[in-house]
Amino acid sequence: MWNSQVECLTRADLEQLQLKRLIQTAQRTYERVPFYRKAFDDAGVHPDSIKSLADLRLLPFTRKTDLREHYPFGLFSEPLSNVSRLHASSGTKGKPTVVGYTRADIDVWSEVVARSLACAGSKPGDIIHNSYGYGLFTGGLGLHYGAEKLGATVVPASGGRTQQQILLLQDFKARVLCSTPSYALNIAYTLQELGIERDSINLEIGIFGAEPWTEEFRTQIEALLKIRALDIYGLSEVMGPGVSMECLQGRNGLHIWEDHFLPEIIDPKTSEPLPYGEEGELVFTTLTKEAIPVLRYRTGDISKLNVERCTCGRTMVRMARVRARLDDMLIIRGVNLYPSEIEKVLMQIEELAPHYQLVLERKKALDTLEVQVEITEHLLQRFGKFEDGQVELTSLTDKIQVLLKDGMGLTADVTLLKPKSIARSEGKAVRVIDRRRETN
Ligand SMILES: [Zn+2]
Numbered sequence: 057m058w059n060s061q062v063e064c065l066t067r068a069d070l071e072q073l074q075l076k077r078l079i080q081t082a083q084r085t086y087e088r089v090p091f092y093r094k095a096f097d098d099a100g101v102h103p104d105s106i107k108s109l110a111d112l113r114l115l116p117f118t119r120k121t122d123l124r125e126h127y128p129f130g131l132f133s134e135p136l137s138n139v140s141r142l143h144a145s146s147g148t149k150g151k152p153t154v155v156g157y158t159r160a161d162i163d164v165w166s167e168v169v170a171r172s173l174a175c176a177g178s179k180p181g182d183i184i185h186n187s188y189g190y191g192l193f194t195g196g197l198g199l200h201y202g203a204e205k206l207g208a209t210v211v212p213a214s215g216g217r218t219q220q221q222i223l224l225l226q227d228f229k230a231r232v233l234c235s236t237p238s239y240a241l242n243i244a245y246t247l248q249e250l251g252i253e254r255d256s257i258n259l260e261i262g263i264f265g266a267e268p269w270t271e272e273f274r275t276q277i278e279a280l281l282k283i284r285a286l287d288i289y290g291l292s293e294v295m296g297p298g299v300s301m302e303c304l305q306g307r308n309g310l311h312i313w314e315d316h317f318l319p320e321i322i323d324p325k326t327s328e329p330l331p332y333g334e335e336g337e338l339v340f341t342t343l344t345k346e347a348i349p350v351l352r353y354r355t356g357d358i359s360k361l362n363v364e365r366c367t368c369g370r371t372m373v374r375m376a377r378v379r380a381r382l383d384d385m386l387i388i389r390g391v392n393l394y395p396s397e398i399e400k401v402l403m404q405i406e407e408l409a410p411h412y413q414l415v416l417e418r419k420k421a422l423d424t425l426e427v428q429v430e431i432t433e434h435l436l437q438r439f440g441k442f443e444d445g446q447v448e449l450t451s452l453t454d455k456i457q458v459l460l461k462d463g464m465g466l467t468a469d470v471t472l473l474k475p476k477s478i479a480r481s482e483g484k485a486v487r488v489i490d491r492r493r494e495t496n
Pocket of ligand 1 (some may be wrong): 305366367369
């Protein structure tokens with residue numbers, strides 16, 4: 057454990073610390089950020105009204121759109137002269153969301169990432185191969201600073217050039233791989249394609265995040281790479297990677313570093329807080345951030361909280377693996393579904409490789425979903441040529457359609473593809489291609 061004194065605090069001591077920090081954060085935002093002052097005033101609330109953690113519900117929510125509308129620095133509570141780093145989202149839906157970090161924020165971030173790495177079984181002296189993208193995205197540098205703080209040797213590989221990454225994995229003998237789950241899979245398949253023995257690399261632990269993945273996907277990666285795969289969670293608006301981390305011992309939910317990030321689960325429709333154990337939208341209030349603290353930030357991620365003590369000894373609450381993101385929800389002919397639900401079905405079919413894409417189109421005012429998925433090399437070898445397997449492929453297509461219909465009540469077209477037809481992930485996988493606007 058990196059910081060057992062904090063990670064194993066009694067709940068009572070932890071809550072006392074959280075309350076003190078919550079009041080400080082409320083005061084900071086009220087005094088320094090006009091957006092929050094107005095929100096407090098509009099709600100008739102003052103930071104002095106906070107007497108217990110339950111009073112959190114009096115505070116205003118923050119949404120991603122609030123960051124965009126105050127682009128670039130409108131929600132900062134420190135002058136730029138005190139900000140030592142900026143990061144930003146890719147801004148695919150308009151203006152990017154910009155976040156900043158003071159020196160103290162970077163220290164806290166490094167601390168929570170060091171805790172996360174240790175929580176996953178990494179230790180000082182490890183070689184950590186970091187395939188998260190370096191740049192405006194928080195993944196690369198966030199992991200990097202935490203790994204250095206832990207006392208590990210970091211290989212800042214970033215994304216792409218997979219063959220070279222494999223060479224480095226072989227020669228530098230990294231024990232830990234940090235990447236998106238889809239990129240880990242890319243590495244696993246590239247090893248196979250190059251005919252490189254798995255045992256020529258030294259990996260034991262994978263720390264994967266930055267995109268939703270299912271338990272079925274984990275099983276595949278663990279089998280292919282012969283590693284233990286663990287889930288890391290974070291988002292730039294709250295900090296970056298290292299907001300929470302699954303532990304190696306328990307592997308049943310991700311410990312939230314609650315001395316810095318105060319979690320809630322709310323009903324996404326009514327915005328009312330829900331008790332521990334109930335599923336809803338995950339919301340975070342930062343407790344120590346200086347440059348851009350956020351109150352009740354709505355993540356759009358669907359999860360639930362478990363406050364029972366974990367077998368690893370940590371007392372910090374665990375969040376369930378994010379089941380879905382509200383933003384990713386697809387509405388197709390009135391049926392709401394998440395890409396992860398389709399992934400779950402596909403991963404259970406042994407003739408299929410874990411490479412798929414969902415293509416949405418609008419034909420004659422009707423939405424259609426096409427599931428494109430690759431068959432395994434193994435299946436292809438049985439036919440010799442893809443074209444010679446038509447009978448078997450047709451029956452496989454029918455089987456997938458029935459499973460999707462039974463699982464989600466949705467009729468989808470299924471297209472089976474030869475291995476290697478879908479572009480491999482170099483970072484975040486492109487799972488959904490929505491052409492409904494273009495084809496309208
Ligand atoms: Zn644990």
